[in-house]
Structure formats: structure tokens, C-alpha cells
Amino acid sequence: MEILNNKAIVITTRRPNLVTECIRKSQIVETNGDLHKVAVHWGLDEAQALNKLKIKKVPSPILRDYKWPGLHKPMEHQKDTANFLTLNQRAFCFNEQGTGKTAAAIWAADYLMEQKRVYRVLIVCPLSIMQSAWQADLFKFAMHRKVGVAY
Numbered sequence: 001m002e003i004l005n006n007k008a009i010v011i012t013t014r015r016p017n018l019v020t021e022c023i024r025k026s027q028i029v030e031t032n033g034d035l036h037k038v039a040v041h042w043g044l045d046e047a048q049a050l051n052k053l054k055i056k057k058v059p060s061p062i063l064r065d066y067k068w069p070g071l072h073k074p075m076e077h078q079k080d081t082a083n084f085l086t087l088n089q090r091a092f093c094f095n096e097q098g099t100g101k102t103a104a105a106i107w108a109a110d111y112l113m114e115q116k117r118v119y120r121v122l123i124v125c126p127l128s129i130m131q132s133a134w135q136a137d138l139f140k141f142a143m144h145r146k147v148g149v150a151y
Contacts, residue, residue: 001055013036014035014036023040023049071141074100077095109121134147135147
């Protein structure tokens, strides 16, 4: 898989019609025997569709477009987590304690809000970390967002 001019993802597949029928902004650009290269517009819809087709290592446009606001720069594994969360409508994050899951989830939600895919986010967590972790981290990583706590 390669990224072309920050605008398209080029994948190699044996079943190009599966991609071109599912994703309107795609086309076959090269054929070599039974292998085909398909260029797909690099947008959130297209990346999510490729992910649903079980294409491995699809990059979310969050990696290209998002400004990663906040007091700290994200580490690579946090970008990987945010990438994963933006590509999947339903996801669990099983990262180890202390790896910055909260920040990655906040960045992913903020990006999806920027893209007008999500308008509100509900975070369900133990009362013991509601303010110390989530509310405090929202002000560290997405200080431009409003937060309300209900318990």
C-alpha cells in the first residue's frame, strides 16, 4: 500500500471489482497478471470502506489532516490508536495502562467532530476517574471543546 501525493491510497489486490464497486472514488490504475493496483481517494469514507473490506494497514486521514492540539505531542502509538478508532465505528481500546489511551480517544473523537461525523461523545467510566482522568485530560488535549459531567 502506498500513498500518492497525499490524495490517494494505492492498494494491490486480486479482486479489484470488490473495491471499485464499493468505493465510488476508486479506479484500477495497473494490471499485472491477476494482480491489480487500485487507486482510492484518501478520504475518511474511503478509508473506512477499505477497512471494512479487511484491507490491512489502511491509514486514516487523521494522520494527514489533524493538528493534534493540546499540551503534549502524541506518541506514535497514540496516533496508531487514534487511527484505529477513527476507522472503526465500534472499537475497544485494550492498550496497557499508562500508554495514553485517554488522549488518543479524545483526539479521535475531536477529529470525528471536526469532520462532522460525530456531534457529541458519551464517555462511560468509573466515578473515581471521571474528573481526574477524563475531564482534566479534555482540557489538556481538546481545550476548545466543552465538557459536562453527569453521574
